[in-house]
């Protein structure tokens with residue numbers, strides 16, 4: 001395979017929000033970075049499909065490491081948005097109106113009560129609203145609503161503006177962004193060090209590679225370099241496969257509201273679906289959770305269920321015009337937590353993937369922590385729970401009856 005020109009200290013595979021956020025942070029700290037993105041444009045994977053909710057509290061039932069990670073990343077957003085604006089002049093439309101979580105059934109009410117109770121005990125900002133107060137705040141909400149929780153710090157961002165701002169920022173920091181370039185293999189030396197990435201343009205060499213290919217992250221195979229003059233007793237071990245990341249399809253509908261009075265101002269959730277208002281009058285409605293492999297596309301059943309759940313929230317949606325629909329593949333690890341940090345199999349390989357339903361929320365903190373590991377050589381404690389090795393260790397413990 002021929003070698004490609006253009007030296008890099010770090011190669012990032014995947015130009016979604018996670019790869020872009022990681023590349024920006026590493027480049028800001030003075031390293032030469034190349035992003036390899038298979039698509040024509042960065043962000044065409046799950047990042048393009050996302051609703052952009054930054055909502056750790058709305059769905060959380062426990063104060064575990066994942067919740068703390070989510071909250072910490074959400075809290076970075078105001079500064080992150082300001083930095084991106086200063087660097088690129090772009091506004092990612094961070095909307096801090098807050099999120100409402102509605103109850104329509106007995107089960108919904110019980111869920112809200114439990115969430116309100118533990119979050120209030122934990123000192124988190126959450127407000128309980130009566131049906132009347134909810135409708136005073138958001139008149140489009142259905143008259144069947146029973147009560148709601150308001151999470152004033154659960155925000156939203158315009159995902160596609162975020163991708164555009166990140167692309168402008170990485171270019172500003174001198175990152176080489178290679179689009180329409182698929183990574184076909186991860187070159188590893190016979191001693192277990194990463195050597196670079198094989199692409200259609202040839203081998204791109206670097207001493208560090210970040211796997212940020214979203215739902216495709218476990219599909220890029222290792223290829224082992226044959227060392228020159230190796231004698232027959234030399235031993236080469238093929239690394240264990242990547243931690244598994246599976247695709248989970250989510251469909252989205254988009255309606256258009258043309259009046260100057262906003263249709264709703266908050267992000268509005270139920271346990272079954274959500275609607276997200278954009279500044280330009282679009283109302284996004286989502287979503288589905290489907291295990292259909294790498295098939296994208298929008299189905300009649302998807303449209304039917306999303307529309308039904310959106311109408312439950314706000315019956316007046318029936319009068320809006322339908323604008324567009326799309327789908328994306330969320331990257332999901334077996335325990336639904338992200339995989340972030342160094343590989344325990346290949347030196348110089350790092351993972352920043354498996355962000356499943358929260359990659360937009362988690363992008364700023366993921367970028368910082370991966371840069372801490374690669375550039376500063378330290379693994380922050382916050383990352384321990386997300387170690388890429390954890391799934392293998394757990395599987396090993398189970399198979400040995402521990």
Ligand SMILES: Cc1cc2nc3c(=O)[nH]c(=O)nc-3n(C[C@H](O)[C@H](O)[C@H](O)COP(=O)(O)OP(=O)(O)OC[C@H]3O[C@@H](n4cnc5c(N)ncnc54)[C@H](O)[C@@H]3O)c2cc1C
Pocket residue numbers: 013014015016017018019036037038039042043044045046047048049050051052053054181182183184212213214215216217220249250251252286287327328329330331352353354355356357358359360361362
């Ligand atoms: C319908 C829907 C709604 C969502 N809503 C939210 C939300 O409200 N809030 C939230 O935080 N998250 C949300 N998410 C989740 C979020 O979109 C993902 O967690 C996030 O986009 C993952 O980002 P990523 O960069 O890891 O992956 P992606 O955006 O998928 O990027 C991976 C990139 O890698 C590239 N790639 C793949 N293979 C190769 C290869 N071999 N070589 C080179 N490049 C390659 C792909 O082309 C792609 O651009 C939602 C997702 C969906 C589908």
